[in-house]
Amino acid sequence: MTASRPGESMSEIEPALEEHQEWFCQMPWASSSGQSTKTPLDTIRSWIDEYGSEFQATSAPLSASIPLGLCCHRILNLLSGPCRAFLQGVVSRSVTYQRISEILQQASETSSDDSSLDEVRNAFRQFGRNDGVRHCVLASAVEAGHERAIEVFGVEFDGVRRQLASSFSDRLGEDGVNEIWHDVFTDLVFGEAATS
Amino acid sequence: MTTKPNSRSAQPPVISQYTGKGLLYAFVYRIAQRRVLSELKRRQRSGVSIDSGEIGLAAPENDALGLDDLRESLATMLQGLSDRERIVLRMTCEGYSNSQIAAVITTPGKPPIHVGRISHIRNDIVRRLRDTLGNLAESVPRVSTLISDLLASNPSASEASQ
Numbered sequence: 001m002t003a004s005r006p007g008e009s010m011s012e013i014e015p016a017l018e019e020h021q022e023w024f025c026q027m028p029w030a031s032s033s034g035q036s037t038k039t040p041l042d043t044i045r046s047w048i049d050e051y052g053s054e055f056q057a058t059s060a061p062l063s064a065s066i067p068l069g070l071c072c073h074r075i076l077n078l079l080s081g082p083c084r085a086f087l088q089g090v091v092s093r094s095v096t097y098q099r100i101s102e103i104l105q106q107a108s109e110t111s112s113d114d115s116s117l118d119e120v121r122n123a124f125r126q127f128g129r130n131d132g133v134r135h136c137v138l139a140s141a142v143e144a145g146h147e148r149a150i151e152v153f154g155v156e157f158d159g160v161r162r163q164l165a166s167s168f169s170d171r172l173g174e175d176g177v178n179e180i181w182h183d184v185f186t187d188l189v190f191g192e193a194a195t196s
Numbered sequence: 197m198t199t200k201p202n203s204r205s206a207q208p209p210v211i212s213q214y215t216g217k218g219l220l221y222a223f224v225y226r227i228a229q230r231r232v233l234s235e236l237k238r239r240q241r242s243g244v245s246i247d248s249g250e251i252g253l254a255a256p257e258n259d260a261l262g263l264d265d266l267r268e269s270l271a272t273m274l275q276g277l278s279d280r281e282r283i284v285l286r287m288t289c290e291g292y293s294n295s296q297i298a299a300v301i302t303t304p305g306k307p308p309i310h311v312g313r314i315s316h317i318r319n320d321i322v323r324r325l326r327d328t329l330g331n332l333a334e335s336v337p338r339v340s341t342l343i344s345d346l347l348a349s350n351p352s353a354s355e356a357s358q
Contacts, residue, residue, distance in 0.1 A: 074216030081217070135220035143212045153211075160225050168232050172239075180235055184228045192207040 012069030013041060020076040023084050028107035029117040043117050044075055051134050055141040055149035062141060071140035078132045079120060096127040142189055150189050157185075277321070284317045294318070 017024065024030060029040050045063050048071055052062020063071075082100040085092055092098065100123045107116035125131045138156075141149030161181040169177050214223045277285065280301055287297045294314040302308045 070212070074214065077216035132216070132219065136216045139211050139214045139216075139220055143209050157221065157224050160221070160228050163225065164228055164232055168236070171236060172232065176235070177232070180231050181228060184224075184231050187210045188224065188227065189209055189211065191209045 012067070013072050014069075016069050016073035016076055017041065019073070020080060023080060023087055024076065026087055027083055027116070028104055040117055041072070044072055047075070047121060047133055048137050048140075051137040052141070055138060055152060056146050057148045062137070062146075065146070066137075066140040066144040070143070071137060074136035074139060075133055078124070078136055082120070096123055099123045099127060153189065154185065281317055281321060284314060285321050288318055288321075 024040065027040075029043075045068075048063040048066070048068070049061040052066075056062045056065065082092075082094075082097045083104070084090075085097055086101045086104045092101075100120050103116055103119045103123060107119075121133050124133055138149055138153060142153050161178065164181060165174060165177045172180070210227065214220055274282065274285075283301055284297055287300065292300075294311040297314050298309045298311050301314075
């Protein structure tokens with residue numbers, strides 16, 4: 001089992017892994033190490049810390065200050081789509097899925113699979129999917145109340161407000177749309193019925 | 197943008213409901229869109245209107261088995277349905293019988309719609325859905341199951357818009 005760092009609770013991660021164990025342990029990255037949980041989870045944690053430097057103002061690793069289990073659960077959910085499709089032989093029209101399937105197929109054939117998990121992450125990043133892993137980490141950092149993450153979220157998702165404005169400002173007015181977006185943003189980031 | 201500690205809120209941040217299934221942007225957009233539609237309904241009180249946004253297909257979230265791309269196609273297909281067809285689809289997914297659906301969509305004061313007509317509409321919608329799904333239909337036991345899954349994929353977002 002993966003060693004925990006100070007402040008980390010592995011009991012948070014284990015339920016997420018258990019839920020996804022069916023497919024996770026069938027992947028090339030799991031079969032090579034012979035230790036079905038260690039290397040992949042360490043890799044996922046390193047992803048969290050890699051993105052964490054963007055979402056956290058301090059030098060402390062983000063994985064020590066976010067709901068780690070929920071973040072892993074999000075990432076595993078994200079990975080599960082293309083990975084299950086690969087295992088089941090489902091051919092998707094998605095370029096991302098096709099690329100990930102190629103990566104996994106190559107890894108399973110050559111046994112050079114140590115980096116396949118990273119390559120899957122990079123495939124998400126490369127093919128216009130808004131870097132799903134990064135957004136899983138961002139959501140977790142926002143959920144944990146990291147101010148820098150909330151700022152990043154506000155900037156990156158202002159596109160939603162603009163999109164709503166282009167569709168509904170004729171009926172609600174620009175101010176009306178902005179007001180609704182402000183409420184939505186507050187609920188998303190601070191919780192419903194938050195005091196202003 | 198000002199920041200406030202999450203502890204001020206009576207409820208956890210709604211972003212905690214994001215599960216990683218699909219794009220975060222789509223998750224956020226759907227919540228915002230539902231809030232806008234709710235506000236429009238509140239303002240307009242214009243009667244029954246069922247569109248793709250209301251049944252959760254305006255933006256994708258759950259992309260298990262690569263369905264994310266198909267959602268856009270499905271949403272486009274749904275936008276092409278008439279109001280009557282949308283009502284039939286929605287009520288079918290909610291488990292109503294043909295006779296119950298016929299009773300709902302019959303215009304008051306006009307002759308009742310025959311249940312056979314409802315069956316025809318349902319079959320036509322299913323055919324169009326299968327066309328949209330293409331090869332993936334083989335991986336989906338029943339199209340109605342897929343639609344039900346799509347409808348059920350975002351209860352939290354629906355709750356968030358309350």
